[in-house]
Amino acid sequence: MAESQTNFAWATLLEVEPGNGPRHVRLARALRAAIRDGRLAEGDAVPPSRTLAEELGCSRWVVTEAYSQLVAEGYLAAQVGSATRVAWTTDGAVAQRREARARSQPVRYDLAPGLPDLRAFPRRRWTETVRAAISEAVRHDLGLPDPAGHHALRQILSEYLKRSRAADLRAATVTVCAGITDGLVRVCRALRSTGITDLAVEDPGWSRLREAARSAGLRVHPVPVDADGLRVGELPSRGPVRATVVGAAHQFPTGTVLSPARRNELVRWARTVDGYVIEDDYDAEFRYDSRPVAVMQGMDPGRVFLLGSVSKTLSPALGLGWLIAPGAMSAAVRSANPVASAPPVLDQLALASFIDRGWYDRHLRAARRRFRVRRDLLVETLARRFPQGHIAGTAAGLHLLLHLPAGTDTASAVRFAAARGLRLMDLSAYQWKGHATSTLVIGYGNIADADIPAAVDLLRTAVELRPSRA
Amino acid sequence: MAESQTNFAWATLLEVEPGNGPRHVRLARALRAAIRDGRLAEGDAVPPSRTLAEELGCSRWVVTEAYSQLVAEGYLAAQVGSATRVAWTTDGAVAQRREARARSQPVRYDLAPGLPDLRAFPRRRWTETVRAAISEAVRHDLGLPDPAGHHALRQILSEYLKRSRAADLRAATVTVCAGITDGLVRVCRALRSTGITDLAVEDPGWSRLREAARSAGLRVHPVPVDADGLRVGELPSRGPVRATVVGAAHQFPTGTVLSPARRNELVRWARTVDGYVIEDDYDAEFRYDSRPVAVMQGMDPGRVFLLGSVSKTLSPALGLGWLIAPGAMSAAVRSANPVASAPPVLDQLALASFIDRGWYDRHLRAARRRFRVRRDLLVETLARRFPQGHIAGTAAGLHLLLHLPAGTDTASAVRFAAARGLRLMDLSAYQWKGHATSTLVIGYGNIADADIPAAVDLLRTAVELRPSRA
Numbered sequence: 001m002a003e004s005q006t007n008f009a010w011a012t013l014l015e016v017e018p019g020n021g022p023r024h025v026r027l028a029r030a031l032r033a034a035i036r037d038g039r040l041a042e043g044d045a046v047p048p049s050r051t052l053a054e055e056l057g058c059s060r061w062v063v064t065e066a067y068s069q070l071v072a073e074g075y076l077a078a079q080v081g082s083a084t085r086v087a088w089t090t091d092g093a094v095a096q097r098r099e100a101r102a103r104s105q106p107v108r109y110d111l112a113p114g115l116p117d118l119r120a121f122p123r124r125r126w127t128e129t130v131r132a133a134i135s136e137a138v139r140h141d142l143g144l145p146d147p148a149g150h151h152a153l154r155q156i157l158s159e160y161l162k163r164s165r166a167a168d169l170r171a172a173t174v175t176v177c178a179g180i181t182d183g184l185v186r187v188c189r190a191l192r193s194t195g196i197t198d199l200a201v202e203d204p205g206w207s208r209l210r211e212a213a214r215s216a217g218l219r220v221h222p223v224p225v226d227a228d229g230l231r232v233g234e235l236p237s238r239g240p241v242r243a244t245v246v247g248a249a250h251q252f253p254t255g256t257v258l259s260p261a262r263r264n265e266l267v268r269w270a271r272t273v274d275g276y277v278i279e280d281d282y283d284a285e286f287r288y289d290s291r292p293v294a295v296m297q298g299m300d301p302g303r304v305f306l307l308g309s310v311s312k313t314l315s316p317a318l319g320l321g322w323l324i325a326p327g328a329m330s331a332a333v334r335s336a337n338p339v340a341s342a343p344p345v346l347d348q349l350a351l352a353s354f355i356d357r358g359w360y361d362r363h364l365r366a367a368r369r370r371f372r373v374r375r376d377l378l379v380e381t382l383a384r385r386f387p388q389g390h391i392a393g394t395a396a397g398l399h400l401l402l403h404l405p406a407g408t409d410t411a412s413a414v415r416f417a418a419a420r421g422l423r424l425m426d427l428s429a430y431q432w433k434g435h436a437t438s439t440l441v442i443g444y445g446n447i448a449d450a451d452i453p454a455a456v457d458l459l460r461t462a463v464e465l466r467p468s469r470a
Numbered sequence: 471m472a473e474s475q476t477n478f479a480w481a482t483l484l485e486v487e488p489g490n491g492p493r494h495v496r497l498a499r500a501l502r503a504a505i506r507d508g509r510l511a512e513g514d515a516v517p518p519s520r521t522l523a524e525e526l527g528c529s530r531w532v533v534t535e536a537y538s539q540l541v542a543e544g545y546l547a548a549q550v551g552s553a554t555r556v557a558w559t560t561d562g563a564v565a566q567r568r569e570a571r572a573r574s575q576p577v578r579y580d581l582a583p584g585l586p587d588l589r590a591f592p593r594r595r596w597t598e599t600v601r602a603a604i605s606e607a608v609r610h611d612l613g614l615p616d617p618a619g620h621h622a623l624r625q626i627l628s629e630y631l632k633r634s635r636a637a638d639l640r641a642a643t644v645t646v647c648a649g650i651t652d653g654l655v656r657v658c659r660a661l662r663s664t665g666i667t668d669l670a671v672e673d674p675g676w677s678r679l680r681e682a683a684r685s686a687g688l689r690v691h692p693v694p695v696d697a698d699g700l701r702v703g704e705l706p707s708r709g710p711v712r713a714t715v716v717g718a719a720h721q722f723p724t725g726t727v728l729s730p731a732r733r734n735e736l737v738r739w740a741r742t743v744d745g746y747v748i749e750d751d752y753d754a755e756f757r758y759d760s761r762p763v764a765v766m767q768g769m770d771p772g773r774v775f776l777l778g779s780v781s782k783t784l785s786p787a788l789g790l791g792w793l794i795a796p797g798a799m800s801a802a803v804r805s806a807n808p809v810a811s812a813p814p815v816l817d818q819l820a821l822a823s824f825i826d827r828g829w830y831d832r833h834l835r836a837a838r839r840r841f842r843v844r845r846d847l848l849v850e851t852l853a854r855r856f857p858q859g860h861i862a863g864t865a866a867g868l869h870l871l872l873h874l875p876a877g878t879d880t881a882s883a884v885r886f887a888a889a890r891g892l893r894l895m896d897l898s899a900y901q902w903k904g905h906a907t908s909t910l911v912i913g914y915g916n917i918a919d920a921d922i923p924a925a926v927d928l929l930r931t932a933v934e935l936r937p938s939r940a
Contacts, residue, residue, distance in 0.1 A: 114614070123605060127605070130597070130600050131600075131601065137787075141787060143786065145786060145787055145789070179811065181809050215807075316613065319812075319814035319815075338681045339651050339652075339678065341651070341652065343813075344787060344788050344789035344790070345788075345789075
């Protein structure tokens with residue numbers, strides 16, 4: 001489109017239909033259509049709001065409202081001191097370059113799974129516990145750290161996990177680690193040292209767990225997940241696979257809960273193959289429709305390792321997690337990780353104090369209330385904007401799935417959205433073999449309630465603008 | 471020795487020689503001799519000071535002074551509300567059990583190498599920087615951390631290492647890690663991924679470095695150290711060894727500095743074998759007789775990795791270190807460590823702020839002054855108490871060597887001392903093959919100046935009481 005529009009040109013170009021809804025909504029629809037069919041190309045300036053308002057014979061508010069909506073949706077980009085311009089292109093190469101650049105940009109709307117609400121990080125209380133930890137640490141605490149973790153935190157975590165997750169710690173040990181990945185590396189190295197060479201993982205599942213197991217020297221085998229969680233019946237009953245990772249309380253990313261029958265079956269499997277279950281208890285603190293599900297670890301503490309962290313409850317920036325190992329495997333966990341170190345002692349002491357003062361429980365209660373409300377709002381907004389979609393995932397954790405009609409190119413939509421500051425994930429990213437899906441993985445941990453409508457609008461634009469895979 | 475002594479028995483038993491020096495010194499000598507030749511056995515009570523003073527016809531002060539000296543030396547143990555008893559036994563099994571128990575006891579005198587002065591940890595300033603880090607962190611900082619470290623700390627470390635260590639960062643990258651061991655694991659994995667399978671290490675050297683290299687999948691080969699540092703000429707010029715770890719500024723534990731000729735030779739070696747030098751810059755901030763030696767990394771940033779940390783300057787409880795990698799190896803360091811994480815972000819931001827405010831430099835200056843005085847005091851005390859010994863090690867770092875006459879059973883002395891709350895190390899602990907030596911490794915980072923005389927007295931007792939290996 002050429003520079004310098006006459007008033008006449010804009011009115012023609014935009015084809016604002018009369019009568020159908022509020023004027024700003026009709027104007028936005030006309031602009032959207034012009035961008036999508038190429039009448040407005042990337043980089044084209046739209047007229048100043050005053051000019052267009054005069055041309056169309058409407059108030060300036062109508063124009064600014066329409067522009068704002070399209071900026072939120074990613075069709076337009078506003079820049080201070082410069083014209084508002086079209087921000088979407090049909091040119092693939094240009095789009096790719098921009099998307100790559102955008103991925104390193106600050107995120108406007110974060111619907112990617114995996115983060116808690118960073119706005120709600122308890123800065124004041126965490127500062128207070130760190131201050132107390134530094135002032136109360138005895139000199140010995142500042143010396144060479146115990147690689148298994150500071151005894152005070154191990155003690156407090158034991159009590160917390162018994163109380164809140166029904167863990168059985170009578171014949172099991174707690175080790176402090178940097179998080180679930182770090183914990184899994186340690187467990188896999190321990191398994192390797194006892195002669196276990198092959199590990200089953202959930203498909204789809206968190207790809208970082210696969211990488212962690214491989215980096216510890218294990219071969220990894222996918223086992224599918226259905227509505228009841230891991231398909232335990234597909235675990236081989238003979239051969240080298242003698243351990244499996246499972247998200248029993250809330251599988252990632254499908255959001256399913258491992259059924260009671262499958263739990264029993266899985267423990268029986270571990271006994272039969274003389275092997276182990278590694279329970280990834282990554283976000284089990286958040287269950288909105290009932291009480292949290294107890295850990296599998298309590299069913300057979302001699303066969304089940306448990307991994308947990310504060311990454312989904314406080315922040316991954318704290319780098320604090322734990323692993324529970326069967327008593328008989330504790331020595332192997334230690335000896336197979338001769339140079340593994342615990343997280344910084346002062347942080348460990350701070351977490352011990354944070355839990356001990358009751359602040360962790362209080363934080364979790366507030367977070368649970370917040371996430372329940374937010375999940376309802378997100379479900380409702382998605383249902384309204386994607387009437388053809390289907391929402392799946394237990395009312396738990398920090399994410400859900402949005403299944404869109406078969407053929408929807410969700411992978412492209414995710415890239416498009418990323419280039420406009422909206423982060424979310426396509427299910428294929430978590431599959432063993434990333435075949436095309438039409439399912440989005442949507443996290444709601446780290447988005448403000450007030451941003452949900454605009455984020456979902458932008459998501460709808462991304463889905464609409466990307467041609468289906470056909 | 472039987473219970474209930476008559477006055478006569480004690481006077482006979484102790485054989486306090488007349489005339490030779492102050493009375494309390496003579497009494498202490500007599501008690502020492504009685505314990506060493508078995509006339510007084512472990513657990514025997516010595517008489518109350520009043521009783522013994524009457525028996526010997528001296529003032530009570532003479533007796534309490536002698537007892538105090540022997541308690542400091544570990545021959546006697548005083549207990550509140552109970553008799554003072556003999557604390558040393560010739561029974562090996564009993565001694566071993568007690569020594570094992572004592573190793574888990576709080577340390578009274580810490581002369582083990584490897585710790586800075588934990589009394590001088592800047593608690594107030596560190597609290598203030600953590601507080602500032604938490605309050606100033608932007609929301610993004612609380613999200614998923616950059617595995618290479620927070621950009622703010624990487625930037626500040628770059629400037630610090632250029633300025634204080636003469637590092638060359640024009641074609642090299644800084645990664646934040648948990649310390650030197652963690653950094654070495656990452657480097658070794660990167661080397662392994664580029665086809666290097668064998669690593670040379672210094673002998674004697676820090677055993678944890680050997681373990682770290684092995685856990686990363688490398689074979690490890692010892693190369694001896696002499697008064698000029700690593701014997702570079704003994705590095706193989708062909709074959710699989712294409713990398714070596716070196717403590718160039720202050721070798722651990724010998725305390726030697728790699729000579730300028732050897733430095734040049736070592737860089738040439740790396741070029742010849744198309745390999746790498748890994749510089750362990752663990753305590754180079756502390757040099758007392760001249761300015762710190764510049765890092766070798768600056769001689770060839772394409773061939774030299776540099777590892778450093780705050781474990782020897784602030785505290786190992788902080789778990790913060792760095793690694794500098796040649797630009798061409800940076801991608802390998804990243805890809806060979808797919809699940810390695812950086813230390814907690816808030817701690818990284820705190821260190822960035824601590825350096826940026828000038829508090830790290832100020833802390834180092836104060837520590838340097840403190841350690842210089844302490845080293846002088848220790849050298850003087852050792853020279854007086856061990857006139858037959860020879861002190862070695864550059865006036866740098868946080869430890870020195872005490873060579874004792876050939877045949878002295880220093881390993882036993884170390885165990886004896888440990889059972890009495892004095893920690894220090896025998897050189898054999900750091901050797902590739904721990905053959906017997908007569909050399910002690912004595913750290914002075916974490917001992918109060920005022921405790922040095924008593925600690926050295928206890929050390930002399932430990933050396934005297936242990937029969938030579940002969």
